[in-house]
Amino acid sequence: MKGAVFTNFQEMIEEQFGMECWETLLEKCNLPSGGIYTSSETYDDEEILSLVVALSEHSSIPVPDLVEAFGRYLYDGLAHSLPPSMMDFPDLWSLLEAVDSVIHVEVNKLYPDASTPSILVTEKRDNGVTLYYQSPRKLCLLAIGLIHKAAESFDTPITIKHTCCMNEGADHCSLVIERS
Ligand code: HEM
Structure with a gap:
């Protein structure tokens, strides 16, 4: 995973749980990188997973909620x-269409x-869209968090239904996103 993801994770922990929390997690995780991250570098996915699990143990917040x-x-x-x-x-729906074809490109x-x-x-309706998510990382919950925040930035209240999930054995996730 890119360092940009790690630096944002460190920032969130320091802001919301305190500097000592970050230090505690680093001690617990014994990471190959030593926990020093640069945006443009790439680090092992295992590092972010162990940091999230350690944060869950430290805060008693379940891993899916943290993701x-x-x-x-x-x-x-x-x-x-x-x-x-x-x-x-112009709106949330055009941003969602552009994630794959413009932003991630x-x-x-x-x-x-x-x-x-x-x-x-994969489907456009008057009041929303259906989104297909596929990745070996199975980070659909991260996608859901990103989409909620994107919706907030457009002042568009939404609901997301996770109608099929890679973490339950499917080959992709389907997210039915509707204006609420
Ligand atoms: C609602 C909008 C977005 C969604 C749903 C989304 C979704 C995701 C997800 C789920 C991942 C985790 C990797 C995976 O699942 O395999 C990811 C990675 C990433 N995304 Fe997005 N993304 C969005 C917007 C953006 C934007 C605006 C940027 C701007 C730079 C961005 C840059 C990245 C980067 C740098 C990574 C890490 C890739 C890597 O580690 O190799 N994304 N995105």
Whole structure:
């Protein structure tokens, strides 16, 4: 996973749980990188997983809740790392359509070793869309957090139904997103 994800994770922990919490997690996890992250470098996915599990043990917040909350936090950090013209969408629905075809394409140009998920709008309705998510990382909850925060940035209240999930054996996830 790109360092940008790790630096945002560290920032969230220091802001919401305190500096000592970050130090405690680093001691617990004994990470190959030593916990020093640079945005443009790539680090083992295992590092972020062990940090999330350690944070869950430390805070008694279940792992899935932490992953979704981190998705919400991560959105602003990622969105601000692109030139504003790249994030200039008229509404949530056009942003969601552009994640795969514009935003993550740009990410892959910036960081040729990035590995972004497939996120495709497979159905458009008057009041929402169905999104297809596929990634060996099975981080659909991170996607859900990111989408909620994107919706907030457009002042668009939404509900998300996770109608099929890779973590339950499916080959992809389906997210039915509706204006509420
Ligand atoms: C609602 C909007 C977005 C969704 C749903 C989304 C979804 C995701 C997900 C779920 C991942 C985790 C990796 C995986 O699942 O395999 C990811 C990775 C990533 N995304 Fe997005 N994303 C969104 C917007 C953005 C934006 C605005 C940026 C701007 C730079 C961005 C940059 C990245 C980067 C750098 C990674 C890490 C790739 C890697 O570690 O190799 N994403 N995205």
